[in-house]
């Protein structure tokens with residue numbers, strides 16, 4: 001009889017991992033998910049997806065597509081009619097028609113392909129701080145160097161925004177990508193047209209690509225949404241369906257931009273994701289034109305107004321201009337010491353409130369993210385807890 005196989009143990013297994021994944025830690029947000037599973041009746045304001053179900057027309061179209069046998073691969077770039085619709089839409093909104101479009105496995109898929117196709121080891125990428133967690137890790141996987149530009153309000157009461165002089169100073173001969181995410185996760189800010197124009201002018205001068213994550217473009221509460229598509233000489237625009245239609249599990253997104261980069265991304269997609277999910281491409285192609293999203297938008301605008309109005313002033317909140325996040329500052333004690341993020345988060349947890357610490361998105365730990373993608377009753381309960389905590393931590 002052969003000897004039973006001995007477990008190699010966790011330490012030994014870990015040592016066999018590739019070097020490139022060593023620095024990658026699980027997302028702090030995932031950890032909150034796990035914590036939530038152990039709680040009864042949590043007030044979960046940590047969620048990064050809309051609280052609504054997808055429009056029924058879209059669900060019906062997906063079911064029809066599956067029943068009609070649209071379950072095989074599509075061509076790598078996705079259905080030509082859907083590609084053309086994306087490009088028409090972009091041209092109508094931003095006055096410039098990108099050369100080509102690739103349907104991707106969510107914006108996440110688009111990010112992986114863009115970074116892999118543009119970043120060499122030693123290249124530099126400018127990322128926003130605070131910013132979505134994925135960017136930094138994907139850049140590191142390529143061996144690129146991350147430089148952060150600061151979005152925090154420079155004075156109390158100001159909005160989150162870019163300092164063009166800082167971006168100019170950070171841009172150098174190795175800068176390959178200037179990355180923009182507006183509306184922003186986690187700040188809820190929308191960059192102004194002047195900011196977008198300014199960032200693009202700097203990138204144009206130094207020959208860098210502007211990569212623009214526009215996944216929250218539907219949730220824009222300002223009147224004038226500007227995209228780098230209108231201003232950048234080299235722009236990769238990443239857009240998505242996850243948030244807009246309440247379908248993050250469908251894994252549908254798109255990339256637009258110059259053919260020479262998009263062709264490389266398409267080739268890499270051939271050897272990785274293969275194509276965006278076929279039945280959902282057909283479903284969007286069929287149902288999208290008939291869907292009226294305005295009730296969803298109106299509801300989210302109200303939620304935004306509610307948070308901006310009701311959150312205790314102790315939190316120094318820049319009212320969200322887009323996405324479905326607010327990023328208030330931790331209460332700061334009267335003696336001027338920094339707020340204690342750990343103690344604050346624990347106190348929230350003691351009230352069953354789940355929020356995300358600012359340090360999950362930033363080098364700083366001075367703020368926290370709440371998502372207002374929750375039903376009104378839950379959102380009101382969450383704000384009530386925060387307001388109850390406010391005087392205790394101020």
Ligand code: PMP
Pocket residue numbers: 048105106107108109132181184185213215240241242248251252253
């Ligand atoms: N970008 C940002 C800013 C996000 O918040 C998310 C999801 N939370 C993504 C990209 C990824 O979205 P998806 O892959 O579902 O399209």
